[in-house]
Amino acid sequence: MALYSEKVMDHFLHPRNVGELENADGVGEVGNAKCGDIMKIYLKIENDTVTDVKFNTFGCGSAIASSSMATELIKGKPLSEVLKLTNQAVVEALDGLPAHKLHCSVLAEEAVKAALRDYYGKNGIPYDAALLAPATHCESCR
Amino acid sequence: MFVYADNAATTRMSDAALAAMLPCWQELYANPSSLHSAGQKSAEAIETARQTVARLLHADSKEILFTSGGSESDNQALLSAAALGARQGKRHILSTAFEHHAVLHTLKKLEKQGFEVTLLPVHEDGLVRPSELEAAIRPDTCLVSVMFVNNEIGTIQPVSEIGAICREKNVLFHTDAVQAAGHIPLDVEAMHIDLLSLSAHKFHGPKGAGALYVRRGVPLTPLIEGGAQERGRRAGTENIAGIVGMAAALEESCRMCQEVHRRLYPLQQRLIDGLSAIPHAALNGDRSHRVVTNVNFCFEGIEGESLLLLLDQKGIAASSGSACTSGSLDPSHVLLSIGRPHEVAHGSLRLSLSRYTTAAEIDYLLEHIPPVVSYLRQMSPVWKDLERGAKPHLL
Numbered sequence: 001m002a003l004y005s006e007k008v009m010d011h012f013l014h015p016r017n018v019g020e021l022e023n024a025d026g027v028g029e030v031g032n033a034k035c036g037d038i039m040k041i042y043l044k045i046e047n048d049t050v051t052d053v054k055f056n057t058f059g060c061g062s063a064i065a066s067s068s069m070a071t072e073l074i075k076g077k078p079l080s081e082v083l084k085l086t087n088q089a090v091v092e093a094l095d096g097l098p099a100h101k102l103h104c105s106v107l108a109e110e111a112v113k114a115a116l117r118d119y120y121g122k123n124g125i126p127y128d129a130a131l132l133a134p135a136t137h138c139e140s141c142r
Numbered sequence: 143m144f145v146y147a148d149n150a151a152t153t154r155m156s157d158a159a160l161a162a163m164l165p166c167w168q169e170l171y172a173n174p175s176s177l178h179s180a181g182q183k184s185a186e187a188i189e190t191a192r193q194t195v196a197r198l199l200h201a202d203s204k205e206i207l208f209t210s211g212g213s214e215s216d217n218q219a220l221l222s223a224a225a226l227g228a229r230q231g232k233r234h235i236l237s238t239a240f241e242h243h244a245v246l247h248t249l250k251k252l253e254k255q256g257f258e259v260t261l262l263p264v265h266e267d268g269l270v271r272p273s274e275l276e277a278a279i280r281p282d283t284c285l286v287s288v289m290f291v292n293n294e295i296g297t298i299q300p301v302s303e304i305g306a307i308c309r310e311k312n313v314l315f316h317t318d319a320v321q322a323a324g325h326i327p328l329d330v331e332a333m334h335i336d337l338l339s340l341s342a343h344k345f346h347g348p349k350g351a352g353a354l355y356v357r358r359g360v361p362l363t364p365l366i367e368g369g370a371q372e373r374g375r376r377a378g379t380e381n382i383a384g385i386v387g388m389a390a391a392l393e394e395s396c397r398m399c400q401e402v403h404r405r406l407y408p409l410q411q412r413l414i415d416g417l418s419a420i421p422h423a424a425l426n427g428d429r430s431h432r433v434v435t436n437v438n439f440c441f442e443g444i445e446g447e448s449l450l451l452l453l454d455q456k457g458i459a460a461s462s463g464s465a466c467t468s469g470s471l472d473p474s475h476v477l478l479s480i481g482r483p484h485e486v487a488h489g490s491l492r493l494s495l496s497r498y499t500t501a502a503e504i505d506y507l508l509e510h511i512p513p514v515v516s517y518l519r520q521m522s523p524v525w526k527d528l529e530r531g532a533k534p535h536l537l
Contacts, residue, residue: 036484038524
């Protein structure tokens with residue numbers, strides 16, 4: 001049996017939205033090189049909608065696939081929907097991840113939320129802190 | 143093209159080993175413990191294999207115990223030496239920080255049983271210093287265990303010197319020679335080794351077969367009870383095919399050892415030079431004190447598992463010391479022990495060669511690894527921070 005689903009391999013081998021955005025409206029970086037995963041997500045936001053998104057990831061195959069899938073899930077979506085992104089949605093869209101790789105999907109969710117926090121903060125827009133709470137899943141990733 | 147560069151994990155069986163094993167399934171199948179002549183033929187095959195293995199290690203055949211492999215041999219060696227030590231009131235064991243887990247986990251178990259364990263630090267070059275080892279031996283030290291060749295970085299330890307120190311201090315010396323047997327000449331007499339572990343599948347023999355050399359007079363504690371096989375030191379009907387295949391493989395490997403070294407050395411050097419040309423990459427472990435089959439690099443800014451998966455797509459089978467491949471949060475304890483920081487240790491690649499490795503395969507590795515490293519770096523935020531000077535390069 002292969003380690004990863006076909007979907008994961010597809011997004012790992014052909015990651016969508018790789019890169020950086022100049023003049024991004026929100027940038028979020030989460031993870032820790034010590035643990036072996038860092039994700040950085042760039043958002044372009046117009047009219048409360050994610051009009052463009054790019055990512056850079058240092059990490060294993062499932063970290064790269066999770067980042068790629070997360071960017072696909074939020075691209076073109078209104079912020080009200082982006083706020084509801086969960087790691088579970090990323091896992092499902094990837095047709096599952098091995099149990100010890102679930103943290104990669106959590107990291108992808110956290111990266112998107114960190115970018116939203118950055119956007120709201122920079123623009124002085126009030127937001128529901130509970131909805132965008134930072135990661136608690138990994139002690140060393142804080 | 144398919145390039146198998148994971149020979150430190152396991153090797154392809156040789157034709158000679160396979161040929162030696164084939165009769166064991168349908169001809170030499172009788173139980174060696176049976177009295178009938180068919181059974182005695184099986185027993186003879188095992189004893190012939192034992193003599194072969196003994197001769198190649200410069201040991202006596204009574205000093206060779208057949209096991210299921212390296213892990214079992216390591217477990218039995220350590221537990222036996224500890225039991226002997228406890229009977230003599232000695233409960234201190236000296237080993238190193240970069241041993242195989244078969245040794246480290248057994249030492250953890252012994253610690254829980256009240257033994258005190260000292261793990262010597264390993265230097266940046268991946269070598270243990272005999273002077274430091276000598277200084278760490280105490281009056282209550284019952285065992286020193288130092289691996290012959292490190293399984294990840296391939297460094298060859300100064301085993302002869304360590305053996306001489308242990309002999310002088312009257313302390314038992316065990317060496318895990320799983321990555322050494324069949325690759326470099328072993329001589330338990332000249333090297334003053336009391337216990338030595340080896341595993342058949344690391345030198346083109348079958349999986350599931352190994353041996354433990356134990357110097358005459360050192361009592362072994364059986365791990366498996368229930369029969370008089372192996373002179374009461376390991377119960378269970380013998381793995382005849384495995385034992386016969388191991389002896390054939392070891393004999394062949396020892397015979398070919400010099401020739402393989404001569405042919406592989408320039409290939410190894412070309413691979414090291416080629417990968418060294420990648421910016422911010424570094425060879426792990428000393429370049430000269432290493433087996434000719436091992437090349438291990440760290441590439442800054444990338445993670446090992448994604449590197450392995452992309453190389454696999456190109457038909458290259460290799461391995462890494464990254465946390466993601468080990469199933470734990472921490473990267474390889476070996477790379478950490480030689481002072482690689484976590485973030486650098488995650489980006490490691492081990493390429494292990496064998497007598498079947500060709501020059502064309504080395505060319506293929508050198509053609510495909512650099513672009514994969516640079517592709518991963520181009521999507522790595524860590525690499526980008528390093529490149530724009532936000533963080534200092536560590537390599």
